Amino acid sequence: KAGVTQTPRYLIKTRGQQVTLSCSPISGHRSVSWYQQTPGQGLQFLFEYFSETQRNKGNFPGRFSGRQFSNSRSEMNVSTLELGDSALYLCASSSRMNTEAFFGQGTRLTVV
Amino acid sequence: DAKTTQPNSMESNEEEPVHLPCNHSTISGTDYIHWYRQLPSQGPEYVIHGLTSNVNNRMASLAIAEDRKSSTLILHRATLRDAAVYYCILRDNSGGSNYKLTFGKGTLLTVNP
Numbered sequence: 684k685a686g687v688t689q690t691p692r693y694l695i696k697t698r699g700q701q702v703t704l705s706c707s708p709i710s711g712h713r714s715v716s717w718y719q720q721t722p723g724q725g726l727q728f729l730f731e732y733f734s735e736t737q738r739n740k741g742n743f744p745g746r747f748s749g750r751q752f753s754n755s756r757s758e759m760n761v762s763t764l765e766l767g768d769s770a771l772y773l774c775a776s777s778s779r780m781n782t783e784a785f786f787g788q789g790t791r792l793t794v795v
Numbered sequence: 796d797a798k799t800t801q802p803n804s805m806e807s808n809e810e811e812p813v814h815l816p817c818n819h820s821t822i823s824g825t826d827y828i829h830w831y832r833q834l835p836s837q838g839p840e841y842v843i844h845g846l847t848s849n850v851n852n853r854m855a856s857l858a859i860a861e862d863r864k865s866s867t868l869i870l871h872r873a874t875l876r877d878a879a880v881y882y883c884i885l886r887d888n889s890g891g892s893n894y895k896l897t898f899g900k901g902t903l904l905t906v907n908p
Contacts, residue, residue, distance in 0.1 A: 687838075714894045726839070726882075726898035739895045773838050777894050782827065782886070784896060786838030 685709065687776050687787035695793045701762040704790045708755050708776030715757040716784065717749060720771040729772075732757055761792075769794045799883045804903040807873045815868040815902055817883030822863050826885040829896070830857065830868045834879045839898075842868065844886070878906045 688707040696702050708715050716739075717729040728741040732751035749759040755776075761768055771791050775784040800818040807813040819828065830842040843850055843857045845866070850857040856869040870877055882901040 716894055716896070718896075718898075725900060726896075728895050728897065731894050733894070775838075775896075782844060783829075783841035784831075784839075784894070786840065789838050 687774055687785050689772075689774050689787035689790050691790060692788065693791045693793075695795060696764050698764055698766060698794055700764050701760060702764060702792060703758050703760045704772055704774075704792070706757045706759075706774030706776075706787060708757070708774075709778075709785055712776035712778045712785070713755055714777040715751055715755060716775045716777070717757070717759050718773040718775065719743075720773060720789070721769075726773070729759065764794045766794050768792065799885060799899050801881070801883055801899060801902045803900065804905065806905045806907065807870075808907050809875060810872050813870040813873045813877070813904065813906075815870075815881050815883075815904065816865065817867070818865045819883070819885055820864045822885055823887070825887055827887075828857065828859060828863075828866050829884045829886050830855070831882045831884065831896070831898075832877075832879040833882070833901070834876075839882065842881070873904075873906045875906050875908060878904055880904070 690705045714733045716731040718726050720726045730749050731739040735751045746762045751757045771789045773789045775786045777784045827844050827846050829844040831839040833839045843855050845857045858867045880901040880903050882898050884896050
């Protein structure tokens with residue numbers, strides 16, 4: 684069974700640009716969550732989608748958004764990038780029956 | 796979200812048991828205790844979870860205090876590959892926050908050869 688796949692693995696963007704990150708969950712998993720990891724703040728929850736609906740949202744500005752498609756694949760978008768958005772962005776998927784979350788390897792975003 | 800408290804770091808020797816403690820004095824009746832670990836340059840990895848009874852799986856054991864205000868993750872024989880940050884997380888299974896994980900700082904485990 685393939686794991687959670689995140690693309691791209693690495694990304695360099697300039698301040699003010701926008702970026703879209705992609706996450707393909709494990710087959711059959713309908714919940715996809717996104718997390719931001721920085722050295723200063725650690726792992727922080729961004730949002731969670733289930734069956735194309737956002738169910739939970741963390742404490743991040745509106746520049747951070749996401750969506751989920753009918754095949755459960757998810758994208759997150761960050762607009763008007765700031766230097767502080769440099770981080771490892773992690774995606775996790777869960778099935779309705781299991782309680783554990785499976786994480787991808789993340790996308791390392793660097794804003795210059 | 797209920798809070799957990801873990802030591803910042805712990806050290807162990809290879810092939811010895813490791814006991815990683817976690818305090819969660821404000822745990823509610825619907826909170827499950829989850830443990831994840833994050834190896835260097837990787838995403839977090841599920842280790843084990845439990846509600847009231849002690850749990851065992853191929854990776855580790857979870858010992859939960861009778862009052863559920865603390866728990867201990869036990870690695871029976873530490874290997875160098877177990878060096879990671881270990882997170883103890885309370886996960887509310889009662890409603891819409893089912894799939895949200897609130898990570899603390901975790902415990903950095905160093906395993907000496």
